Amino acid sequence: MRLSWKVVKSPQRRWHCPLVMWGALMASVVLTACGGEDKETHSDGPDFARLGDFPSTYQPDEAAPVLIRGATVLTGTGEKLLNTDLLLKEGKIAAIGDNLKAPKKGLVVEGAGKWVTPGIIDVHSHLGDYPAPSIESSQDGNEMTSPNTAQVWAEHSVWTQDPQFALALAGGVTTLQILPGSANLFGGRGITLKNVPGRSVQDMKFPGAPYGLKMACGENPKRVYGGKGSLPSTRMGNVAGYRQAWIDAAAYKEKWENYHINGGDAPDRDLQMETLAGVLNGDILVHNHCYRGEEMAIMMDIAREFDFQISTFHHAVEAYKVADLLAKNNVCAAMWADWWGFKHEAFDMTEANIAIVDQAKACAMIHSDSAVGIQHLNEETAKAMVAGQRAGFEIQPRHAVTWMTRNPARALGIDDVTGTLEKGKMADVVVWSSNPFSVYAKAEQVFIDGVLMYDRNNPARQPHSDFELGILDADGERLPEGGER
Amino acid sequence: MGISNSLRAGVQASLFCLLGFALGAQGQTILIKDARILTLGDQGTLENGDLLVRDGKILQIAEELGDVAAELIIDGRGKVVTPGLIAPSSELGLTEIGAAASTNDGAVVEQSIGAAFDPVVAFNARSTLIPFNRAGGLTRAIVLPASEEKIFAGQGFAIKLTGEFDSVTDRQLVQKVYFGEYGAQLAGGSRAMAFTQLESALQQAKEYSDNRDQIRRGQWRELDFTLDDLEALQPVLRGEQRLLVSADRASDILQLLTLADTYQIRPIIIGAAEGWMVADQLAKARVPVVVDVLGNTPDAFEKLGARMDNAALLHKAGVTVAISGPGYAGSHNSYLSRQAAGNAVAYGLPFEEGVRSVTANVAEIFGIDGGVLAPGGAAELVVWSGDPLEVTSFAELVLIDGKPQSLVNRSTRLRDRYLHPKAGTGHGYKN
Numbered sequence: 018m019r020l021s022w023k024v025v026k027s028p029q030r031r032w033h034c035p036l037v038m039w040g041a042l043m044a045s046v047v048l049t050a051c052g053g054e055d056k057e058t059h060s061d062g063p064d065f066a067r068l069g070d071f072p073s074t075y076q077p078d079e080a081a082p083v084l085i086r087g088a089t090v091l092t093g094t095g096e097k098l099l100n101t102d103l104l105l106k107e108g109k110i111a112a113i114g115d116n117l118k119a120p121k122k123g124l125v126v127e128g129a130g131k132w133v134t135p136g137i138i139d140v141h142s143h144l145g146d147y148p149a150p151s152i153e154s155s156q157d158g159n160e161m162t163s164p165n166t167a168q169v170w171a172e173h174s175v176w177t178q179d180p181q182f183a184l185a186l187a188g189g190v191t192t193l194q195i196l197p198g199s200a201n202l203f204g205g206r207g208i209t210l211k212n213v214p215g216r217s218v219q220d221m222k223f224p225g226a227p228y229g230l231k232m233a234c235g236e237n238p239k240r241v242y243g244g245k246g247s248l249p250s251t252r253m254g255n256v257a258g259y260r261q262a263w264i265d266a267a268a269y270k271e272k273w274e275n276y277h278i279n280g281g282d283a284p285d286r287d288l289q290m291e292t293l294a295g296v297l298n299g300d301i302l303v304h305n306h307c308y309r310g311e312e313m314a315i316m317m318d319i320a321r322e323f324d325f326q327i328s329t330f331h332h333a334v335e336a337y338k339v340a341d342l343l344a345k346n347n348v349c350a351a352m353w354a355d356w357w358g359f360k361h362e363a364f365d366m367t368e369a370n371i372a373i374v375d376q377a378k379a380c381a382m383i384h385s386d387s388a389v390g391i392q393h394l395n396e397e398t399a400k401a402m403v404a405g406q407r408a409g410f411e412i413q414p415r416h417a418v419t420w421m422t423r424n425p426a427r428a429l430g431i432d433d434v435t436g437t438l439e440k441g442k443m444a445d446v447v448v449w450s451s452n453p454f455s456v457y458a459k460a461e462q463v464f465i466d467g468v469l470m471y472d473r474n475n476p477a478r479q480p481h482s483d484f485e486l487g488i489l490d491a492d493g494e495r496l497p498e499g500g501e502r
Numbered sequence: 503m504g505i506s507n508s509l510r511a512g513v514q515a516s517l518f519c520l521l522g523f524a525l526g527a528q529g530q531t532i533l534i535k536d537a538r539i540l541t542l543g544d545q546g547t548l549e550n551g552d553l554l555v556r557d558g559k560i561l562q563i564a565e566e567l568g569d570v571a572a573e574l575i576i577d578g579r580g581k582v583v584t585p586g587l588i589a590p591s592s593e594l595g596l597t598e599i600g601a602a603a604s605t606n607d608g609a610v611v612e613q614s615i616g617a618a619f620d621p622v623v624a625f626n627a628r629s630t631l632i633p634f635n636r637a638g639g640l641t642r643a644i645v646l647p648a649s650e651e652k653i654f655a656g657q658g659f660a661i662k663l664t665g666e667f668d669s670v671t672d673r674q675l676v677q678k679v680y681f682g683e684y685g686a687q688l689a690g691g692s693r694a695m696a697f698t699q700l701e702s703a704l705q706q707a708k709e710y711s712d713n714r715d716q717i718r719r720g721q722w723r724e725l726d727f728t729l730d731d732l733e734a735l736q737p738v739l740r741g742e743q744r745l746l747v748s749a750d751r752a753s754d755i756l757q758l759l760t761l762a763d764t765y766q767i768r769p770i771i772i773g774a775a776e777g778w779m780v781a782d783q784l785a786k787a788r789v790p791v792v793v794d795v796l797g798n799t800p801d802a803f804e805k806l807g808a809r810m811d812n813a814a815l816l817h818k819a820g821v822t823v824a825i826s827g828p829g830y831a832g833s834h835n836s837y838l839s840r841q842a843a844g845n846a847v848a849y850g851l852p853f854e855e856g857v858r859s860v861t862a863n864v865a866e867i868f869g870i871d872g873g874v875l876a877p878g879g880a881a882e883l884v885v886w887s888g889d890p891l892e893v894t895s896f897a898e899l900v901l902i903d904g905k906p907q908s909l910v911n912r913s914t915r916l917r918d919r920y921l922h923p924k925a926g927t928g929h930g931y932k933n
Contacts, residue, residue, distance in 0.1 A: 149799045149800050149801040149802075150800055150801055150802050150803045150805070150806070151801050151802060152803070180799075180800055181799050181801075184798065184799060236601070337916070337917075337920050337923060338920050338923055338929075339923065340920075340923045341923050341924055341925070355831075355835055355838070355913075356830075356831055356834075356835065357834050357835070357913075358598070358599055358600060358630075358631065358832070358834035359599070359600035359601060359832060359834070360599060360600060360601035360602070361599050361601070361602055364599060365912070365916055366912075366913060366916075367912075367913045367914070367916040367917040367920070368913050368917070369913075369917040369921075373917070373920060373921060373923065376922075377922075377923060387830050388799045388801065389796050389797065389798070389799060389828060389829075389830050390830065392796075392798070393796070393845070396841065396845075396893045399893045399894050400841075400893050400894075402894075403893070403894045403896065404917075407896065408917055408921060409921075454893070454894060455892060455893065455894065456841060456844030456845060456847075456848060456891060456892050456893045457844065457847065457848045457892075458848075459848065488800075488806050489806050489807055495800065495806060495807070496807065496809050
């Protein structure tokens with residue numbers, strides 16, 4: 018198995034733009050943001066996150082209001098509303114209710130028989146960093162040169178013309194976090210993107226979303242560096258590596274805070290330390306690739322030792338074993354429905370994983386880590402839901418939908434602006450051909466900030482990247498018109 | 503599942519009781535009543551039918567069998583019965599953990615052997631992958647070697663997923679060979695060399711066949727392949743064994759069709775991401791395909807034409823299509839071929855053909871038993887909670903040779919141990 022990815026990844030988080038701030042969080046970064054423009058915010062401390070360095074230039078197109086009429090709506094807040102209207106206006110959800118008035122000028126989507134959900138959010142993707150086609154020069158997701166590469170930023174590898182973004186969009190994905198791989202203890206920063214065409218990655222950046230820091234437990238770092246005869250070559254070596262880095266980061270943070278308060282000579286900037294200090298001050302969210310229960314428990318103790326919060330354990334094949342600890346520590350788990358066995362730490366899989374974590378009152382979600390899986394997160398969620406029902410839990414679609422919408426929004430620190438269908442939130446919305454928890458359901462229309470970014474019935478509203486032009490057919494696109502991607 | 507005997511006790515309980523009861527039973531009579539039955543055979547689909555199993559065989563399938571004495575009677579209302587799923591491409595029994603070399607027996611390195619490599623003796627019937635995939639409705643699988651050095655991977659075989667030591671059903675069933683990008687890589691960097699190696703092997707296998715005695719005595723020119731490899735290719739040349747060739751790009755597939763015609767061999771194309779572009783040629787040559795439906799990303803230059811409706815277009819052109827589990831999920835989730843088939847149906851493949859692509863077509867392509875339900879045939883079937891291709895459905899009863907199979911596996915064991923995780927030592931004493 019190629020070590021590039023399955024093997025590599027991890028996340029964690031912190032919040033920003035947080036509606037719900039769970040956990041202890043200190044921070045203080047007043048991110049302007051959350052829908053607004055990025056600014057160098059940071060009212061009361063050094064700016065370690067540096068949201069303003071590569072600011073989002075994403076601007077939703079102007080769009081007329083949209084009325085989706087008479088659909089079955091899964092709000093992502095736990096409700097299932099029958100025969101309900103949804104009005105999107107000026108990029109936001111303007112109203113949800115009965116008999117909403119059709120806008121004078123705008124789009125009306127007849128929702129009879131259709132289901133509506135918030136846009137799907139994938140907390141774990143490598144699109145753009147491991148783009149298609151996969152060739153020697155496209156392996157941009159894993160800086161496998163040192164166990165700590167917290168200084169690298171996944172956004173700086175994103176090839177925006179990766180044709181897989183559009184495939185994910187056709188699967189209903191409106192927001193995704195691009196993470197570095199998991200070869201390293203600290204893989205670098207992750208970036209949250211709106212799934213829109215962009216000439217630059219800044220054109221895709223989710224305004225105001227906090228950065229993620231990718232960390233990795235377990236087999237990958239120890240294999241990669243142990244194989245090179247350097248630390249870490251064991252799991253205990255991994256842990257020593259994390260702790261030393263946090264000790265260094267705490268010192269760095271203190272140095273800058275002293276300077277911030279007392280003035281004097283500015284300390285030297287260190288990109289690696291900046292990212293870690295951004296975690297310590299709560300601006301950057303830890304996304305931690307971690308399969309084993311034991312390792313999750315240790316990582317949560319490390320977080321306590323250094324006073325930071327882990328957002329999410331990714332892959333978390335054994336999250337069910339420690340679901341109560343996750344709940345207690347306010348740590349989310351991002352999981353697959355049934356993927357297993359590709360390595361030892363993925364051996365103890367249960368299909369009820371998501372359901373058990375959820376029932377323990379921890380924050381559970383589906384994730385893909387795959388350019389294929391990301392297109393079918395509704396199906397993956399459906400399987401996880403049924404596994405929960407078969408375990409004896411009462412789990413309905415109105416709740417299970419949160420595993421692919423609200424909870425990943427929470428993990429990314431953007432749940433105050435997206436992830437649910439509530440008045441005032443971003444109009445990130447999917448209209449499904451039927452109950453999305455079906456293999457036959459298809460995303461028919463996908464709206465991002467109220468703009469129709471994908472329409473299955475209208476090829477003119479199906480994006481295709483530069484790469485797809487003149488491929489296979491110089492006069493055409495990658496697939497003939499009407500071709501089902 | 504409703505069970506019309508005294509063991510009835512709620513859904514969960516009834517299943518476990520059923521298993522406890524059934525696993526010990528020999529020569530059992532089982533009656534499934536009032537189910538939707540997709541025979542995929544002469545009897546077509548019965549919307550509300552009965553099926554009687556006795557002594558491991560299907561005795562009868564009919565609209566109404568009336569009152570029949572049976573040890574086990576299953577209320578099939580709302581359920582769907584299909585033949586058991588068959589995986590067209592797996593390493594079941596040859597792998598336990600992908601990244602643990604000691605648990606993998608599917609490929610060799612630094613050995614002279616190629617086509618003659620036969621991993622069947624390494625098959626482990628007690629692999630954890632078998633009960634898990636069986637619980638997903640998989641009753642049979644084609645097990646294939648892989649290769650990291652030569653384009654010829656060797657001999658594939660077929661198994662039943664009983665978990666019994668004697669569950670290999672067909673040995674030396676198929677020869678696996680790589681073409682396309684991976685074949686080119688193995689052959690030194692060019693498809694042309696991979697093609698040459700493939701053609702030379704066939705040519706020299708024929709030469710060997712025509713001059714066996716002299717060659718065996720060493721009175722012949724030096725050949726490029728070992729005698730064992732050339733011997734192993736004889737059934738392919740005779741058309742008795744199929745050649746499973748990986749290829750995705752349309753032009754690669756066409757080259758293989760030409761080669762197959764020249765040597766009168768019977769290929770199966772595995773991959774075929776751009777198969778839809780040459781579907782008519784595949785149909786005309788009567789060459790079947792094994793496709794990874796969910797592999798619609800153009801993740802290689804040989805797959806630029808990948809698309810979700812590939813299976814539908816191939817079928818429409820008259821190509822026999824088998825569907826494998828999603829490539830990214832590997833052998834561990836081979837049973838997910840049904841989810842892939844569901845997607846193929848969502849993208850235009852007729853429903854019954856979707857079911858066939860994970861059952862009957864696989865059996866037909868590889869020439870093995872199973873895949874249809876017919877009186878006199880083995881009772882190898884699945885009772886599904888609903889639509890067999892739907893992600894919310896699951897296997898409620900799996901029969902192999904008329905015996906209800908255990909649906910317990912590590913996934914369910916771990917689930918039951920940690921259903922309500924909590925501090926303490928208790929979990930260590932739970933079964």
